[in-house]
Amino acid sequence: MEIARVATKGCKLEDLLAREWLLTNRRGSFTSSTIVGCNVSGYHGLLVGSPDPLVSRVMALSNCLETVLWNGQALELSTCEFSDRFAPTGHQCLHEFRRDIGARFSYRLAPVDLAKAVYLDHDSDTVVVEYLFEDVREPFDLTLRPLVAFRDFHLLQKSDAPFIQKPMQGGVIVRHDLVMGCELRLGCPNLRFESDPQWWFDFIYRVNKARGLHHVEDLWAPGAFKGRIERAGSVVFWARLGDPAELAGMPPVDVAAIQRDLLDRQTELIRLAGAKDETAKVLCLAADQFVAKRAGLQGEHTTVVAGFPWFADWGRDTFVSLPGLLLATGRQEEAGSVLRTFAAAADGGMIPNRFDDRTGEAHFNSVDASLWFIHAAFEYLDVTGDVATMSSELLPTIRWIIDSYQAGTWFGIHADTDGLIMAGDASTQLTWMDAMCDGIAFTPRYGKAVEINALWYNALRRVQQFCERQSLPDADRYAAMAEQVGRSFGPLFWNAERGYLNDTVLPDGAIDASLRPNQVFAVSLPFAPPLPREQQQAIVDVVERELLTPYGLRTLSRRDPFYKGRYGGSTRCRDEAYHQGTVWPFLMGPFVEAYLKVNEFSDPSRRRATELIQPLLRHLTQDACLGSISEILDGDPPHRPGGCPAQAWSVAELLRVRRLLAGSR
Numbered sequence: 001m002e003i004a005r006v007a008t009k010g011c012k013l014e015d016l017l018a019r020e021w022l023l024t025n026r027r028g029s030f031t032s033s034t035i036v037g038c039n040v041s042g043y044h045g046l047l048v049g050s051p052d053p054l055v056s057r058v059m060a061l062s063n064c065l066e067t068v069l070w071n072g073q074a075l076e077l078s079t080c081e082f083s084d085r086f087a088p089t090g091h092q093c094l095h096e097f098r099r100d101i102g103a104r105f106s107y108r109l110a111p112v113d114l115a116k117a118v119y120l121d122h123d124s125d126t127v128v129v130e131y132l133f134e135d136v137r138e139p140f141d142l143t144l145r146p147l148v149a150f151r152d153f154h155l156l157q158k159s160d161a162p163f164i165q166k167p168m169q170g171g172v173i174v175r176h177d178l179v180m181g182c183e184l185r186l187g188c189p190n191l192r193f194e195s196d197p198q199w200w201f202d203f204i205y206r207v208n209k210a211r212g213l214h215h216v217e218d219l220w221a222p223g224a225f226k227g228r229i230e231r232a233g234s235v236v237f238w239a240r241l242g243d244p245a246e247l248a249g250m251p252p253v254d255v256a257a258i259q260r261d262l263l264d265r266q267t268e269l270i271r272l273a274g275a276k277d278e279t280a281k282v283l284c285l286a287a288d289q290f291v292a293k294r295a296g297l298q299g300e301h302t303t304v305v306a307g308f309p310w311f312a313d314w315g316r317d318t319f320v321s322l323p324g325l326l327l328a329t330g331r332q333e334e335a336g337s338v339l340r341t342f343a344a345a346a347d348g349g350m351i352p353n354r355f356d357d358r359t360g361e362a363h364f365n366s367v368d369a370s371l372w373f374i375h376a377a378f379e380y381l382d383v384t385g386d387v388a389t390m391s392s393e394l395l396p397t398i399r400w401i402i403d404s405y406q407a408g409t410w411f412g413i414h415a416d417t418d419g420l421i422m423a424g425d426a427s428t429q430l431t432w433m434d435a436m437c438d439g440i441a442f443t444p445r446y447g448k449a450v451e452i453n454a455l456w457y458n459a460l461r462r463v464q465q466f467c468e469r470q471s472l473p474d475a476d477r478y479a480a481m482a483e484q485v486g487r488s489f490g491p492l493f494w495n496a497e498r499g500y501l502n503d504t505v506l507p508d509g510a511i512d513a514s515l516r517p518n519q520v521f522a523v524s525l526p527f528a529p530p531l532p533r534e535q536q537q538a539i540v541d542v543v544e545r546e547l548l549t550p551y552g553l554r555t556l557s558r559r560d561p562f563y564k565g566r567y568g569g570s571t572r573c574r575d576e577a578y579h580q581g582t583v584w585p586f587l588m589g590p591f592v593e594a595y596l597k598v599n600e601f602s603d604p605s606r607r608r609a610t611e612l613i614q615p616l617l618r619h620l621t622q623d624a625c626l627g628s629i630s631e632i633l634d635g636d637p638p639h640r641p642g643g644c645p646a647q648a649w650s651v652a653e654l655l656r657v658r659r660l661l662a663g664s665r
Helices: 013-017 208-209 243-247 256-272 277-290 313-325 331-342 369-385 387-407 449-470 475-493 517-524 533-546 571-578 585-598 602-614 614-622 648-661
Strands: 004-007 021-024 028-032 045-049 058-070 074-075 079-081 087-090 094-099 102-109 112-120 126-136 138-153 163-168 171-176 184-188 192-204 216-229 233-242 291-296 298-306 551-555
Touching: 021 112, 028 112, 045 233, 058 112, 058 126, 058 184, 058 216, 058 233, 074 087, 079 192, 087 517, 112 256, 126 138, 126 256, 138 171, 138 184, 138 233, 163 216, 171 192, 171 277, 184 243, 192 291, 216 233, 233 243, 256 277, 277 313, 277 614, 277 648, 298 331, 313 369, 313 648, 331 369, 331 387, 331 551, 369 387, 369 449, 369 475, 387 449, 387 475, 449 475, 449 517, 475 517, 517 533, 517 551, 517 585, 533 585, 585 602, 585 614, 585 648, 602 614, 602 648, 614 648
Parallel strands: none
Antiparallel strands: 004 094, 021 028, 028 045, 045 058, 058 074, 058 138, 079 087, 094 102, 102 112, 112 126, 126 233, 138 216, 163 171, 171 184, 184 233, 192 216, 291 298
């Protein structure tokens, strides 16, 4: 189905460069660029592969220069940016961009009307570019010159990189001394390959430049595919990355088979989700982009990529996202696999916050990932009724987490004498507001953080309820712990003078009363701490008044002297603004749920909530990464998108909210 369509003719190039597309597969691999095919980020490329899925991703094929030679003229399809100009300027011939099972570009040239489509195979690191010549008015020559990077996808390449290439039937094999154990195969059976190795210098990536990062790259061209086009038909160019032995055993690239598989997958995802309207269909397809496989000791397991292009799987993001990405889309079996994957990696009574992008090693620097895991596990139980999995595979880890948090575990995480969770110190960043640069924590939320203790109370009540229903031991112990937390929560966090909840209480008792969105979880969670109704209403009111934007919640009130309304500039500037006013779309989920709860899910509140999410639904198909939702936006209007162009929990919470509004959890 069609996800997005943009008429490009006559549009300003700057506006076109601000919109991009993304295709992903089950390996966490992807292909991405702007809707004119000009790479403006070092993460843009035709093939970013995962030889060992989710670990050590490789920017293999950056781009392909496409030229139509006709009557002595070079008519370009490609667009690239250099320090002083754009060259070539193929965007001038582009009439339309569409996103469906692939990314499609329509060009009108003097000798031919030409359509280009990019597809990413779901099961292998294979990208296919199909050129369809629909109306050949005069014969012409076509040249395709692939531009190879073959680097760690976080880095850029200079012209001293050691490339090795050798011919193969219908194309060329490229290897790189710094990327051992894999090779890139480039083929185009319709055209002849002419070896002509050369460096192309000084491509500029404007997004990197704006971020204060390295932004100039040299790319390797092993040669060019060339041929004469005299009649309507097609040309297929493809690239594959992988282990040489595995690639040698793979069948030839079949573009028709890849198209069928992608279309069948779309159809099945929509069926599983029970998606009826177009918006629901687009959202369930957006959700699928983040669902990947991670290799484990007992085979492959489902996991969730936190965001594209640069994140891998993060525990916190995964378990905030799981109810929307998987449960709301009918993918319960995969949800169970995700829970088991992270439960198996638990250590010290903690769920990993992330897996290293290069080594796959688990990192545990989070106080909330484990609590979100517990929440997601019970959401899974509520939807599936899978008591067996909960009892045998998840509950032991849940009990371990609760016992460890109660007694004390890594990073100073422990229950204080009042039953509330205390965590970290001035040198740690353990909550989701975790930006730190040059040793400076911009949101130092150590001690007792409001949403951590709301999650703690929720966890205790949920496991208590399960133990009671299953006649399991310790139900009374969990109940007593929850009651103590409930008695302590309001008196500690409620700020009567300001009329909302304190954000954090430091170990020395000092209060951080910054007006932030974290307090909304104290209303939105299924088992929210026992606050009087008037306090719950006051929380929702102040968050709506001070933090709500059309695209989510600001992370800090504009009245605060530390508020940053623009996210941009150097790494330090961006980290400083990341949680100091920047808007996060995923926070629209808990806000809408809290708003509905205090208004008892009345019809007027449902109508109002439906209106609130409309700007995000427009963003889904019209702005930034077409077919997904950005990680963050500026706190100040017009709320320019930033961060990851496609973020899992942004999409997930919109799915979950629509499910809530439809009348189910």
